[in-house]
Amino acid sequence: MTSDTTPIAAQDQSALPEDATQSGAHPDDAEHAGERSLHRIVIVGHVDHGKSSLIGRLLHDTGSLPPGKVEELEKISARRGMEIEWSFVLDAFQAERDQAVTIDTTQIWFKTGLRDYVIIDAPGHREFLKNMVSGAASADAAIMVVDAEEGVREQSRRHAYLLHLLGVRQVAVVINKMDLVDFSQTRFDEVSKEITEYLRSIGAAPMMVVPISARGGDNIASRSARTPWYDGPTVISALDGFHGHPGVGAQPLRLPVQDVYKFDARRIIAGRIESGTVSVGDTVLFSPSNKTARVRSIEAWPADHGPETAAAGESVGITLDEQLFVERGEIVSHAEKPPKLSTVFHARLFWLGHKALKVGSRYKLKLLTQEAEVTVRSIERIVDTQTLENASGDAVERNAVAEVTLFSRQVLGLDDYGDLPKTGRFVLIEDYDTVGGGVISMEGLPDQRQAITVKSTNVISVEHQLTADSRAARNGHRGGVLWFTGLSGAGKSTLAMEVEQRLFAKGYQVYVLDGDNVRRGLNANLGFSPEDRTENIRRVGEAASLFADSGIICITAFISPYRVDRDRARASAPGRFHEIYIKADVETCERRDPKGLYKKARAGEIPQFTGVSAPYEPPVAPDLVVDTAGESVGECVEQIIRYIEESFTLEKPGG
Amino acid sequence: MDRLDALEAQSVYILREAYNRIEPLAMLWSLGKDSNVMLWLARKAFLGHVPFPVVHVDTGKKFKEMYEFRDRYAKEWGLDFVREECPPIDAVDQSLPPAARSAARKTEGLRRAIDRYGFKGLIAGIRRDEQATRAKERVFSPRGESGEWDFRDQPPEFWDQYKTDFPPGAHLRIHPLLHWTELDIWLYTHREGIPIIPLYLSKNGKRYRSLGDQDITHPVESDASTIEEIIAELQTTRTAERAGRAMDHEREDAFERLRASGYM
Numbered sequence: 001m002t003s004d005t006t007p008i009a010a011q012d013q014s015a016l017p018e019d020a021t022q023s024g025a026h027p028d029d030a031e032h033a034g035e036r037s038l039h040r041i042v043i044v045g046h047v048d049h050g051k052s053s054l055i056g057r058l059l060h061d062t063g064s065l066p067p068g069k070v071e072e073l074e075k076i077s078a079r080r081g082m083e084i085e086w087s088f089v090l091d092a093f094q095a096e097r098d099q100a101v102t103i104d105t106t107q108i109w110f111k112t113g114l115r116d117y118v119i120i121d122a123p124g125h126r127e128f129l130k131n132m133v134s135g136a137a138s139a140d141a142a143i144m145v146v147d148a149e150e151g152v153r154e155q156s157r158r159h160a161y162l163l164h165l166l167g168v169r170q171v172a173v174v175i176n177k178m179d180l181v182d183f184s185q186t187r188f189d190e191v192s193k194e195i196t197e198y199l200r201s202i203g204a205a206p207m208m209v210v211p212i213s214a215r216g217g218d219n220i221a222s223r224s225a226r227t228p229w230y231d232g233p234t235v236i237s238a239l240d241g242f243h244g245h246p247g248v249g250a251q252p253l254r255l256p257v258q259d260v261y262k263f264d265a266r267r268i269i270a271g272r273i274e275s276g277t278v279s280v281g282d283t284v285l286f287s288p289s290n291k292t293a294r295v296r297s298i299e300a301w302p303a304d305h306g307p308e309t310a311a312a313g314e315s316v317g318i319t320l321d322e323q324l325f326v327e328r329g330e331i332v333s334h335a336e337k338p339p340k341l342s343t344v345f346h347a348r349l350f351w352l353g354h355k356a357l358k359v360g361s362r363y364k365l366k367l368l369t370q371e372a373e374v375t376v377r378s379i380e381r382i383v384d385t386q387t388l389e390n391a392s393g394d395a396v397e398r399n400a401v402a403e404v405t406l407f408s409r410q411v412l413g414l415d416d417y418g419d420l421p422k423t424g425r426f427v428l429i430e431d432y433d434t435v436g437g438g439v440i441s442m443e444g445l446p447d448q449r450q451a452i453t454v455k456s457t458n459v460i461s462v463e464h465q466l467t468a469d470s471r472a473a474r475n476g477h478r479g480g481v482l483w484f485t486g487l488s489g490a491g492k493s494t495l496a497m498e499v500e501q502r503l504f505a506k507g508y509q510v511y512v513l514d515g516d517n518v519r520r521g522l523n524a525n526l527g528f529s530p531e532d533r534t535e536n537i538r539r540v541g542e543a544a545s546l547f548a549d550s551g552i553i554c555i556t557a558f559i560s561p562y563r564v565d566r567d568r569a570r571a572s573a574p575g576r577f578h579e580i581y582i583k584a585d586v587e588t589c590e591r592r593d594p595k596g597l598y599k600k601a602r603a604g605e606i607p608q609f610t611g612v613s614a615p616y617e618p619p620v621a622p623d624l625v626v627d628t629a630g631e632s633v634g635e636c637v638e639q640i641i642r643y644i645e646e647s648f649t650l651e652k653p654g655g
Numbered sequence: 656m657d658r659l660d661a662l663e664a665q666s667v668y669i670l671r672e673a674y675n676r677i678e679p680l681a682m683l684w685s686l687g688k689d690s691n692v693m694l695w696l697a698r699k700a701f702l703g704h705v706p707f708p709v710v711h712v713d714t715g716k717k718f719k720e721m722y723e724f725r726d727r728y729a730k731e732w733g734l735d736f737v738r739e740e741c742p743p744i745d746a747v748d749q750s751l752p753p754a755a756r757s758a759a760r761k762t763e764g765l766r767r768a769i770d771r772y773g774f775k776g777l778i779a780g781i782r783r784d785e786q787a788t789r790a791k792e793r794v795f796s797p798r799g800e801s802g803e804w805d806f807r808d809q810p811p812e813f814w815d816q817y818k819t820d821f822p823p824g825a826h827l828r829i830h831p832l833l834h835w836t837e838l839d840i841w842l843y844t845h846r847e848g849i850p851i852i853p854l855y856l857s858k859n860g861k862r863y864r865s866l867g868d869q870d871i872t873h874p875v876e877s878d879a880s881t882i883e884e885i886i887a888e889l890q891t892t893r894t895a896e897r898a899g900r901a902m903d904h905e906r907e908d909a910f911e912r913l914r915a916s917g918y919m
Contacts, residue, residue, distance in 0.1 A: 038658055067894070109784050109836055118834075130811035134793070137813030166813070258668070259675045263704045270700075272668045301703045313656045315667035317702055328675060352811055366816050425814055432820040434811050 041239060042120040042136040044163065045145035046155035050176040053214040054145055055108060055119055056086025058235065061221035064110050086214060114240045130352045133437065136163055141170035141242040143235070144195070144206070148181045152194045154386060160195075161385040161401065162350060164204045165439065167421050171199065172238045173206045178227065179213040185229045201388060208238050251275035251312070252337035253284075254415070254423045256368035257330045261317065268299055268317040269326065271369070274422045278318065278332070279309040286330040287413035288341050290449065293320040329370040331413040331423070339413040339423070340447040343564050344377070344615055349438030350401050353430055357396040357404070363435065365408065367426035372408045374428070377615050379404050404438075405615050411564055416442045444608045446530030448564045450538070471551035475509050477648040479551040481544040481573045482640075485560045485619060486582030487611045488597055489589030491628040491636070492557040495582060498637045500555060503644065509552045513540055515559070530608070534565055541569025548576045553648060561616040578647065580640065581622035584629040586611045623647075659843050662835055663696065668815065669794055669831040670700040670778070674707065676819035677776030677827060681708045681737070683765075683919065686721045687866045688851055689780035692840055693832055695849045697778075698732070708735045708772070712764040714757075715740065716868040724852045739768040748916070754871040754901035755913055762918045766802050769826060778829045779919045784836045785865075785896050788911045793818070794833055800824040802917030828919075837864075837896050838889045845882045856880050865897050873899040 043051045056073075059065050070084075077085045110117045120135040136142065142163050146156055163171065173195050181187040192209045199206050210219055211227050212235060218224030219234045233241060253276030261268040278284065282295045299317040300306035310316045318332075331339050351357050357376060365374040380403040381390040396402040417424030417439035428436040472478045482499075484492040496512045503510040519526065523539055526532040537560050547554035560566050570577040589611065590598040601609035608614040624643050626636045656664070673680055682697060682705070684690050697705050711725060729736040741764030747756050768774070783790040793809055795817035810818045821827060832840075844851060854863045861874035862885075875898060879885040 038661075108790070131809070134809075134812045258671045261701065263701065263706065266702075268702060270671055272664060299702050301699055311656070313661060313664055315664040315671070315700070364820070427814065427816040429820055432818075432822055434816065434818065437811075437813060437816075 038116045038118060039141065039239075039242065040118045040120060040139045041242075042139035042142045042163075042168065043145060044132065044136060044142055044159040046147065046150070046153040046159075049145045049147040049150065049153070049156070050087075050214045051145045052087030053085070054143075054174065054176065054212070054220070054235070056088070057214045057217055057220050058119070059108065059110060060086065061217055062110065062112065062236070112236055112240055117239065130434075132159065133162065133166065133350070133352070136168060137166045137437075139168050141172070141239075142168045143238070144171055144173045145176050146173060146191055146195055148175045148177045148187055148191055148211070151191050152198060156195065157198055158385045158399075160199055160204060161202055161383075161388075164202050165348065165350060165401065166437075167425075167439075169204070170242050171204055171206045172235075172242075173199075173209045174212045174235060174238075175209065176212055176214055178211045178218060179216050183211070183213075183218075183224075183226045185227075188227075188230075207241065208232055210235055210238055251420060253278055253333050254339070254368075254420060255284075255316070255318075255332035256370070256423070257286075257326060257328055257332065258369050259328055260326065266299065266319055267323065268319055269332070270315075270317045271332070272315045273310060273312050274368070275312050275420055276334075277309055277311040278316070283335060284320075284332045285335045285338050286324070286326050286332060287339050287449075288411040289326060289330055290341075291324055291326065292335065293322050293324045295319075296321045329368075331368060331370075338449070339415045340442050340445075341411050341449040341564075342414055342442065342445055342447065343408050343411055343562065344405065344445060344617065345412075345414050346380070346403065346405050346441040346443060346445070347426070347438035348383075348401065348403050348441070349396075349428070349436045351396045351398060351436045353433070353435030354398060355430070355435075356398070357402070357428075357436065359394050364429040365406070365412075365426055366429060367412065367414070368423055370412060372410050372412055374406045374408045377405045377407045377617075407615070407617055409563075409620070411448060414440055414442060416440055444530060444614060446534040446562070448534060448562065450531070450534060468549070468551070472650060475551050476650055477508055477553065478576070478650065479509075479548040480553055480576040480578060480648055481541075481548050481569070482553065482555045482578050482580055482644070483544070483560070483566060483569060484555065484557045484580050484582050485566060485622075486628075487584060487586060487589045487616055488559055488609075489592045489594055490582045490584040491626075491633070492559075492582045494633060495626070495628070495636055495640065496555045496557040498633065499640050499644075502637060502641055503553065508644075508648075511547055511552055511554055513544055513547075513554060513556045513558075515557060518543075528608070534562070537562075537565040538568060541565075541572045544569065545573040545576075548573050553644065559610050559616070561610045561614065563617045563620065566619070578623045578643075579619050579621075580643075581619045581625045583618075583625055583627050588629040659839065659846060662839055662843070663699065665834060666693075666696045666831040667700040669817075669829065670697055672817055672819070673776055673778060673795075673827075673829040673831075674701070676817075677829075679707070679772060679774050680776040680778070680829075681710050681768075681772065681774045682778040683780070684709045684711050684725075685780065685866075685919075686711065686717065686725050686852065687780070688840055688844060688855060689782065689832055689835075691849055691851065692835075692843055693778065693780040694732070694734075695847060696831060705732070705734055707778075708737045710737045710739060710768055710777075712739050712741060712761050712768060714760055714764070714868050716757075716870060718852075718854055718866065718869055720852050720854050721866065724850070728850065737768070737772070739764050739771070742767070751912065755910075757868055757871050758913055758918060759916070762802070762913065762916060765919075766917060769802065774826060776827045776829055778831060780832045781830050781919055782832050782835050782837070782840075786910060788914050789833075792830055792833055794830050795819065796828045796830065797821050798826050798828060798917065802826075804828075804915050804917065806911075806915060838886065841882060841886050841889060845886065851882070855885065856882075857884075863899065865900055867900055871901040873901070875899050 045051050073088055074084050076088055108119045110119055175188055175191050188211045211230050212219045218226055221236050254274040255271050257269055258271040280295050285292050296319045298306040298310050359376050361376050365372045382393050383401040415424040424440045427434050486492055493514055500510050500512045523536050526536050540556055544554040544556050600606045601612040610616050741760040747759040747763055781789045793812045857877045857880040862877040863874050879888045
């Protein structure tokens with residue numbers, strides 16, 4: 001047999017060094033007898049700081065290399081004119097050996113006396129960030145390698161920042177190549193302070209900092225005599241000191257629907273429980289469709305009867321007590337703690353695309369099993385991962401991190417990453433490729449669920465004896481809703497009052513519902529929280545619909561920034577709803593600032609002010625666009641009056 | 656949730672993603688221990704059904720026991736079974752070393768199956784721990800028009816959001832066992848009672864750890880004659896699983912070249 005090129009970690013417990021076998025089990029790891037838990041560890045750091053070498057050494061020192069491997073390594077290293085190079089254990093590809101750079105993420109199995117590990121070696125080279133992300137995102141914990149001589153470098157910081165963004169919360173730092181600085185405690189303290197301060201500043205304080213030399217094997221598996229001043233853990237005991245997987249069972253239920261199977265008489269809803277538990281008999285809510293049903297069974301194979309309860313991590317198939325039409329993308333939850341429904345969300349994202357992310361660009365969003373087209377509405381800030389300073393800009397370049405606001409045409413079920421990390425994250429696709437990943441923030445955004453929910457049941461409409469036609473015949477025009485939407489200061493109220501007066505003079509039945517006026521009465525109990533704003537618009541939509549029913553032309557003047565709210569209002573007055581976009585850019589509105597609100601918003605006195613610190617979703621297909629930035633009030637009024645005469649006036653008999 | 660349950664749940668998730676996103680889809684069945692586990696997992700994922708064709712790319716040089724196993728369980732498990740014959744040895748890249756050339760026949764047979772049925776997704780039972788080149792794989796791994804693997808520019812893959820968008824002409828390899836180890840396979844086979852080919856069990860002090868073509872696969876020294884004994888053996892061995900597969904060891908980069916051109 002020729003030499004074996006396979007760097008499989010074998011499992012020889014007898015070869016384990018003392019340190020590894022002595023380290024005690026962490027109290028968080030509930031490990032049953034004979035059943036070892038598996039931890040995923042990612043190793044990150046700047047290029048050439050020695051990540052692959054650390055792993056190669058780790059495997060050697062714990063007796064995990066197959067026989068003949070060391071000789072083979074020596075041979076390969078000699079062929080390239082080097083002393084034994086531990087990183088060749090992992091850098092399996094010939095291309096990598098020649099360039100001496102890790103191209104892709106590699107995984108390697110390894111065990112200590114306590115538990116099993118998969119070590120993911122993530123490349124440090126800047127070009128290969130997407131591979132680093134692929135490796136690190138699945139890790140339970142991370143080891144960050146920093147060169148004692150070079151200190152903290154660009155990729156050290158970027159990787160640390162990304163680890164945090166990816167949700168890897170446990171980090172140990174190793175200061176490598178201590179042999180090059182004569183095992184100097186002063187140098188160790190300097191570098192240690194530098195990296196610790198940076199990590200603290202992003203909220204990711206390291207659990208420990210270990211001085212090592214991967215080449216010499218110092219403080220890897222056993223304590224080194226060359227660092228007598230150091231009394232902390234070795235790398236192995238640092239690994240064993242990491243916690244197990246956090247409990248996601250106690251969190252609210254999230255079961256994204258992956259598919260619906262009808263292979264036989266059963267209609268099975270398939271998916272993996274991301275958090276919480278589901279039991280037979282539970283009433284579950286589907287988002288975004290907002291449908292509910294009871295769980296009849298949890299199916300299983302080859303067993304005839306499935307379990308009564310299933311928990312986070314399990315891939316399940318459930319059946320319901322009624323034939324509900326639901327499809328892939330819906331999220332199953334309990335009614336108490338459902339995801340938010342929204343067409344808009346904030347995100348912090350890292351960008352991997354070759355083309356920059358720009359305001360107005362469209363991408364395919366993949367969020368759990370949901371897919372939707374999203375548009376970048378704004379870029380709030382671009383984060384410099386080196387200095388953590390914020391920059392503004394309208395484009396996010398490859399390898400950068402930014403905070404953005406995204407819009408979707410369809411309503412999405414969303415969780416805040418801070419509440420539920422596994423369901424509060426998404427990726428973006430452009431031209432077949434994953435170009436970015438991000439985490440969701442719903443701060444300051446309303447839950448739009450109430451806008452699509454009918455709470456009371458057993459309500460039966462009573463028929464009027466008068467018809468809409470008879471009312472229209474008396475008035476000479478049909479009733480309807482003219483829904484003015486646009487930024488504060490765009491001219492909605494001004495135009496609404498002008499148009500009302502002109503129409504009245506022409507003999508029309510007309511009435512204006514204006515924002516500030518409605519808040520004195522009908523909506524006096526509502527404030528300005530995102531939920532209250534949604535409710536404000538819902539009530540106005542319902543009231544306007546009643547006016548329209550009675551034959552009146554009802555003009556509403558509300559910013560109404562969210563499409564879903566306006567769509568709800570449209571649905572309240574089917575066939576009689578006219579969306580009028582009162583269009584003016586933010587700069588123009590801010591220059592006008594009739595109520596001084598922009599000034600206050602800029603000063604931070606009004607939070608979540610549309611156009612300044614909260615988004616505005618322009619209408620997709622408005623019935624009329626009135627450009628108040630380009631035209632005079634008189635011209636705009638004329639335009640609206642013409643539209644009303646064409647749309648609402650009854651044809652003269654025979655005319 | 657124990658380790659095997661976690662592995663199973665992840666594989667089921669992957670299989671369900673593949674079935675939902677890719678059409679037409681097929682599973683490669685090499686008849687070995689890994690692909691038998693994979694088939695078992697498919698039946699778990701689809702509650703007793705295997706809703707896509709199961710393809711055996713046949714070199715015609717497998718062990719008799721393997722063919723018997725195939726014919727029995729294809730019928731017993733109600734599989735939509737497809738056999739694709741490999742072309743003769745002189746139809747493959749002559750610059751490869753002899754054993755690799757033999758394996759390359761399989762690549763060519765696979766390519767023919769893809770052309771014949773137009774598969775957009777092929778589920779294969781490779782694992783990261785069996786071979787260094789496979790360790791770099793993605794769960795959803797795109798292949799070019801002629802089946803080639805561009806390992807230098809692989810797509811990012813994180814948060815279980817797999818690559819399911821690809822240009823016309825390309826196809827995907829789906830690897831639901833990528834995160835399993837050889838030991839996991841045997842522990843799971845034992846727990847679930849999944850049938851195996853008896854060649855894995857020791858006879859006269861030797862057994863097969865990995866099964867391929869008869870002429871390029873060798874047994875290893877072993878007294879493990881039950882699955883329990885195999886499990887005990889794996890917990891102490893330091894010999895690589897594919898040590899008995901000649902094609903891996905002919906030249907430093909032979910296996911990498913095989914995989915880059917479309918081998919599993």
